[in-house]
Structure formats: C-alpha cells, structure tokens
C-alpha cells in the first residue's frame with residue numbers, strides 16, 4: 114500500500130486525505146492549528162456568515178417598503194458571535210469525523226520535510242515524530258499579506274483574521290485593498306451601519322475582473338455610502354489618522370489591510386529538497402501538481418499562478434490524488450472555475466471577460482441583459498446590475514460576468530457552457546423558468562444570437 118503524508122489540513126489537505134480513501138492509499142495528515150484551515154476558520158465561512166447577518170439586517174431595515182413594520186429592532190452582538198462560532202465548530206467537527214471515518218491518521222503539530230520521503234512533526238507537547246512515506250503533499254496555505262512599513266497589531270490595524278472575530282463591527286473603517294475580501298467587508302460593514310472607506314491603487318475595484326460589472330458593483334456600493342478612493346494608496350498611519358496619497362487625512366476606528374494573501378512556504382523544510390519556488394509560491398506541473406521533486410506535490414493557496422480559492426483547492430486535491438493512485442493525469446480547466454464575490458449584490462465571473470480576451474488576442478462577441486426589467490429582481494428590490502456573456506467570434510461561449518442578486522448561484526449554468534464549449538445558439542434554445550433571476554442569463558444568450566426578446 115502506498116503511503117502519503119499531507120502537511121496542512123485546510124481545503125487542499127483535507128480534501129486530498131478524504132479522496133485518497135477511494136484508493137489503496139495510507140494517509141497521514143499533519144495540522145498545526147485547527148482542521149479546516151483558512152476557509153473554515155478565518156475565511157470563506159466566517160466571512161459569509163458576517164455577510165448573511167449584514168444582509169438580514171438590511172432586509173429587516175427595508176421591510177417597511179413591503180408594509181411590514183418592525184419596531185424596536187436591535188442586534189445582540191454576543192449572540193451573533195456565538196452563532197458564528199457554533200457554525201464553524203460544527204463544520205470543523207464534521208471534517209474531523211469524516212477524516213476518522215476514512216481512516217486518516219491525523220497528527221497535531223508542525224510538519225516539515227526532512228528529506229523527500231520523510232516529514233518531521235513537532236507536536237504541541239514538544240515531542241517530535243518522524244513519518245516516512247512514498248509521497249508528500251504540501252498544502253500549507255496562506256496568510257494575509259502585509260504592506261511595507263505597516264505592521265498589523267490586530268487591534269487598530271487588523272487583517273481579515275482578526276476582523277472576522279470582531280464581536281461588534283467598528284463604526285468607521287478604512288479598508289486597504291478592493292479585492293474580493295476588501296469589497297466583501299465594505300458591503301457588510303455598510304449594511305451593519307458602519308462607515309467604510311476603501312482605498313485601492315488600481316483604477317477600478319476587483320482588478321482583473323470585468324470592468325463593466327465591477328464598475329456596476331462600485332456604483333451600487335457608492336450609492337449606499339461606501340467611499341471609494343481609486344488610484345490611491347495610504348502613505349502613513351499616525352495614531353488613528355490615515356494619510357492618503359491624495360493628501361487627505363482622516364480619522365478611523367480601525368484600518369483593515371486586505372491586500373492579498375502570501376503563501377506559507379517558510380519553515381517547512383523546502384531547503385532539504387529540490388523544490389522550485391517563485392516569489393514564495395511553489396511551481397508545479399499543472400497536469401499532476403507534482404513539484405520539481407517528483408514524489409512531492411503541492412496544492413491550494415501555495416501553488417504558483419493558480420487562483421487562491423477553496424473550490425480550486427478541492428479540485429487540485431482530486432487531480433493529484435488520482436495521479437498518485439492511478440498514474441492518470443486529470444488537469445483542471447481553470448478557465449471554467451467560477452469566481453464569486455459575495456457582496457450585496459454579488460459579482461460572479463467565469464472564463465474570459467473583455468479585458469482578458471483582449472490580452473489573449475481572442476476576438477469575442479458580447480451581449481448583456483440588465484436586471485432592471487426582470488420581474489423576480491423587481492419583487493426583491495434588487496433589479497440593478499446585469500449579466501454579460503461572451504462568445505468567441507463565430508464560436509463557443511467563453512465567459513460571463515454577472516453583477517446582481519444571487520450572481521454566485523447563476524454563474525454555474527454559464528460555467529457548464531464555458532466548460533463544454535456550448536455554442537450561443539445551442540445554449541439559447543433552453544428555456545428558463547419564469548419568474549426567475551436566471552431569465553437574465555437566457556435573455557443574454559438570446560442577445561448573443563442577435564435575437565433578444567425583451
């Protein structure tokens with residue numbers, strides 16, 4: 114029986130451990146903190162919990178538009194925090210149980226490579242254990258990236274790690290970085306009644322995503338009161354005052370640094386083997402996830418040039434374990450992996466957008482449909498935003514970007530079209546239920562064929 118040692122029990126590591134149970138493989142998983150990694154403990158789940166609480170607060174605050182008067186609304190922040198902790202704990206114990214049921218040997222401690230077949234674990238009680246195996250999978254994840262000269266104290270200057278543990282959100286927050294994490298915090302803080310300024314060096318929020326839909330999201334958040342400073346940066350923080358590059362100085366209760374995530378590839382013994390790195394990220398063969406040391410694999414946030422997403426990590430785990438077990442290559446179609454920003458409204462994208470198509474020299478045709486006249490969106494007062502769909506000129510559908518209600522769910526139907534290279538006229542033949550938000554996708558597809566209905 115082949116033996117695998119996995120370092121890191123986040124989405125990449127625990128998914129690899131679970132999937133290995135489908136084959137004749139013996140697995141040891143080393144985790145230094147809490148199983149579930151960033152995603153369950155400091156990322157996806159607590160962030161989406163906060164966003165849900167914020168959206169609920171917004172819904173209740175606007176219920177009188179529907180004749181539902183709620184008097185004396187208040188928030189018990191203690192209870193809000195307890196529910197978040199309860200959900201995270203349930204998910205973590207679910208992972209523990211799953212790993213146990215699949216005979217994964219979980220060891221608590223810090224793992225580092227001793228040589229290409231051996232991992233040394235420094236356990237929490239100070240003892241060490243050596244694990245010998247045929248294969249090693251590195252899945253050590255990432256940590257918040259810092260700005261030069263601005264060291265988070267996790268009190269006034271914070272990262273998402275501690276912000277997600279806020280008992281009560283600060284009243285006035287400066288968010289540095291308008292990527293997915295920065296925008297999600299801006300949206301939830303705004304819905305919970307806090308003031309948010311978002312400072313971003315690029316010309317538009319969510320750099321890399323479709324400019325039209327990102328601009329739409331920015332306009333909607335601005336209308337709600339989020340203050341965006343684009344083409345800007347922070348020069349210094351003096352006491353509670355932030356000095357911006359445009360000369361403005363403003364006081365805040367908190368500064369949240371959200372400028373990306375750095376790979377956790379230090380102190381894991383990479384110097385003891387021959388593994389190629391680029392800016393701290395591990396280079397892999399994307400067909401197998403093998404590093405330059407052929408029996409050592411790397412997955413998830415530490416992999417160079419791949420998206421830092423939990424669902425990408427799950428898929429990479431399946432692909433690499435299949436290769437280890439069967440020798441079969443199962444490369445992922447990264448182009449068909451959806452990217453979702455869980456703001457209100459959501460922004461979701463898959464495949465190419467106008468800017469990416471241009472940079473790759475691919476000629477595309479596009480069609481869009483606004484939610485303005487979509488009945489279901491009007492009912493919920495969410496009829497702003499749009500669906501944009503792209504097809505290669507005289508070819509298949511190659512991408513889409515949606516800014517609007519439930520965009521993160523809707524994007525999945527276009528994911529299949531991109532993955533299966535559906536032609537616009539084929540996809541447009543299918544009929545969407547009425548009244549649904551997805552009708553906007555149907556209308557965009559009709560638009561792509563040049564025969565829009567509404």
Ligand SMILES: Cc1cc2nc3c(=O)[nH]c(=O)nc-3n(C[C@H](O)[C@H](O)[C@H](O)COP(=O)(O)OP(=O)(O)OC[C@H]3O[C@@H](n4cnc5c(N)ncnc54)[C@H](O)[C@@H]3O)c2cc1C
Pocket residue numbers: 120121122123124125126143144145146147148149150151152153155156157158160222223224225252253254255273294377380381412413414415421422423424425426455
């Ligand atoms: C605020 C926030 C929101 C996010 N929201 C989303 C979202 O909505 N959707 C999405 O897809 N992604 C989201 N992400 C990203 C997602 O969390 C990551 O892409 C995902 O967790 C990466 O999984 P991973 O297994 O590679 O790493 P991690 O989840 O970081 O797990 C790595 C694990 O390895 C352990 N470890 C590290 N070094 C060692 C060692 N030497 N020995 C033993 N153990 C070690 C760590 O303790 C950790 O548990 C979000 C991230 C953040 C910060």
